[in-house]
């Protein structure tokens with residue numbers, strides 16, 4: 001039996017979508033950011049060409065090859081063993097990419113070894129992620145950037161569906177948490193584009209309860225979905241100049 005202490009302080013945040021339906025999550029990942037605005041916004045804030053990248057909560061490694069196309073090195077960090085295996089399989093044969101099993105709170109990485117620490121819809125959801133923020137700061141080089149990409153729970157329609165399933169989610173509290181931690185935040189309006197309606201509805205089914213997924217399907221037409229993200233970045237200061 002799990003003790004209440006352990007249950008109250010989980011090391012790993014369950015992600016039913018990718019844990020239980022990785023094939024559907026792959027379809028979701030392919031549909032996301034169909035116009036590329038999120039990648040452009042990220043690149044504007046922290047270009048990774050020729051740099052060392054860490055992707056925390058990398059899941060099955062969907063974004064690792066995309067970073068690897070230009071980065072010097074890429075390390076995916078993921079605590080859930082089955083996803084670690086899938087990520088390793090995905091990047092097998094891709095030079096300069098490694099996948100390590102660990103949570104954000106205990107990065108198996110050297111101090112000052114990364115230029116970009118990236119996390120997409122993983123672990124850094126607001127209050128409670130301070131240990132991961134401290135670890136990211138430790139592994140960043142001076143001048144490096146942490147970039148946290150997350151769904152905007154305050155937006156319509158996607159955020160409305162999120163809050164219908166999780167009324168405890170407080171977008172204003174999340175925003176002020178990251179403000180207090182000196183992040184610059186910006187909204188990025190993306191489009192998810194699916195090959196067919198069946199795929200769109202199947203993905204809604206892994207993101208929401210049956211009731212909310214049915215509502216989301218009713219409120220959506222065609223094969224696209226507007227989804228707003230928050231992109232939060234913080235640059236680690238370079239060495240202080242002394243007089």
Ligand SMILES: C[S@@+](CC[C@H](N)C(=O)[O-])C[C@H]1O[C@@H](n2cnc3c(N)ncnc32)[C@H](O)[C@@H]1O
Nearest residue numbers: 011012013015057058059080103104120122123
């Ligand atoms: C929704 S998935 C996103 C995966 C990936 N970033 C993507 O966009 O394809 C969230 C991931 O965070 C991972 N995760 C959960 N708890 C974590 C923790 N404490 N530290 C790092 N990652 C964690 C989950 O196992 C899951 O792979």
